Amino acid sequence: RRMGNSPLKPETYALSDHHHEQDEKKRRMKIEPQKPVKRRLDEAETARTRRLFGALVSHLGSAQKNLERDKTRRETQLQAESNVQERIQRESAQALKKSRQDWFQKHHEEMNERDRILTRLSKVEA
Secondary structure, X not given: XXXXXXXXXXXOOOOOHHHHHHHHHXXXXXXXXXXXXXOOOOHHHHHHHHHHHHHHHHHHXXXXXXXXXXXXXXXXXXXXXXXXXXXXXXXXXXXXXXXXHHHHHHHHHHHHXXXXXXXXXXXXXX
16 A cells, blocks of 8 residues: 555554553543542651651751851951951051161161261361
8 A cells, every 4th residue: 555645544543442541541640640648647657756856856956056156156266366467467567667766766876977977077177
């Protein structure tokens, strides 16, 4: 039989009943979501659930305390670093000021010595 350009007829290539049933099941599963089965917990499961929840709440509480303690510790550390930086800047400024004062004092002493020498020389020449 020659197919040519003619469209395929659906009845010629019909699915078997088995394939049709599988497709129908898949279609229903996609459309109708399955509802979860509800059941009651027995005493052992309830106790386990409460124990696990209590442990989780306890762990979260201790983790929060640790975070707060670390935050306080970090703030203290940052304040100490800031104090050290301020002290270094203050001491550096004081050292620079002292250095300038020493230089001016030495310069003043050298000028006085030069003036004395020049005064002596001018007395000797006169």
